[in-house]
Every structure is written in structure tokens, then in C-alpha cells.
Amino acid sequence: MTSVRLDVWLDVSCLFRTRSEAQRACRNGKVDVNGTTAKPHRELRPGDRLTIGRPLGRTQIVVVKGLADKSIARAEARQLYDDETPAPTPEALAMRRLERVFHATMAPKATRMRTAPAMRMNTRRTPSREIRNPCWR
Numbered sequence: 589m590t591s592v593r594l595d596v597w598l599d600v601s602c603l604f605r606t607r608s609e610a611q612r613a614c615r616n617g618k619v620d621v622n623g624t625t626a627k628p629h630r631e632l633r634p635g636d637r638l639t640i641g642r643p644l645g646r647t648q649i650v651v652v653k654g655l656a657d658k659s660i661a662r663a664e665a666r667q668l669y670d671d672e673t674p675a676p677t678p679e680a681l682a683m684r685r686l687e688r689v690f691h692a693t694m695a696p697k698a699t700r701m702r703t704a705p706a707m708r709m710n711t712r713r714t715p716s717r718e719i720r721n722p723c724w725r
Contacts, residue, residue, distance in 0.1 A: 592655045594621065595628035600656045602665045603640065603648075613640070638669075644687065648673045 592600075598610035598619070613619050614628040618641035621630060632652055640648040654668040676684075 589655050589657065591631035591633050592657050593628065594619065594626055594630045594632050596657050597632050597652070597655065597668075600659060600665060601668045602662050603650065603669075617641075644684070646676075 595607050595610040595614060598604045599607040604610040604613065611628040614626055617625050619626050620639040621636050634652050634654060636652045638650045640650065642648055649672045651670045651672055653670055656668060
């Protein structure tokens with residue numbers, strides 16, 4: 589095997605959870621191969637350098653060592669690439685911590701919605717008695 593589709597390799601190497609997630613990242617320009625934006629159908633070869641855009645502005649730099657087109661164990665999948673992502677600076681770590689605290693305090697609390705029986709979504713085909721006759725008790 590001399591080459592594999594980019595989206596397949598990203599899925600098999602466990603860099604993305606699913607192949608469709610890898611395709612979406614490629615289509616949105618989050619994956620670069622050797623410095624150029626790559627489409628999901630691009631053929632990948634050993635030695636190619638990938639730059640993957642991650643959430644919150646982080647990037648992951650990976651060099652392809654091996655190819656596989658079928659699912660393999662996660663430990664074996666890690667042998668398919670060298671991760672050359674530089675370690676985050678102390679400032680970047682502090683910023684991540686602040687972002688985590690901010691999101692934790694700003695997230696809306698999940699509240700349980702309590703509604704009257706007549707207001708609940710009716711799953712039956714015919715309207716319930718309460719909805720047909722509002723004076724029914």
C-alpha cells in the first residue's frame with residue numbers, strides 16, 4: 589500500500605473519532621498537508637506533514653510514519669504517526685485554565701422542566717382529553 593485517503597487515515601489513526609468528523613474538518617480547512625489545505629479524498633503517503641486545527645486556536649502537528657486503511661487497536665494506531673506538536677507555553681496553560689473556569693461559571697445550569705400534563709407533548713395521534721376540552725377536570 590503506497591497511499592491512503594486522508595479522511596480514512598485520520599479516522600484509523602484515532603486523530604478523529606469518526607471518518608465523517610475527519611471529512612468535516614478537511615472540508616472546513618482545518619487540516620493542512622505539507623502546508624496546503626487538503627480535501628478528504630487527498631492521497632496520504634509516509635513522510636507527509638499534517639497540521640490539524642483544534643478547538644480554542646490550538647494546532648497539532650503530525651508526521652505520517654505508516655499507513656493503514658482498516659481499523660486497528662489504539663496502541664498500534666499511535667505508531668502510524670509522530671506527534672511534533674510543541675509543548676504549550678506557561679501563558680497558554682494559564683489561558684486554558686481561565687477559559688475552563690469561564691465556561692464552567694457561564695454555562696447555564698440544567699434545570700428540569702416541570703409542566704402540567706396538558707402542556708406536555710402529546711405522543712398519541714388524537715389530542716388528549718385535556719386539550720380537546722379545556723374545562724375538563
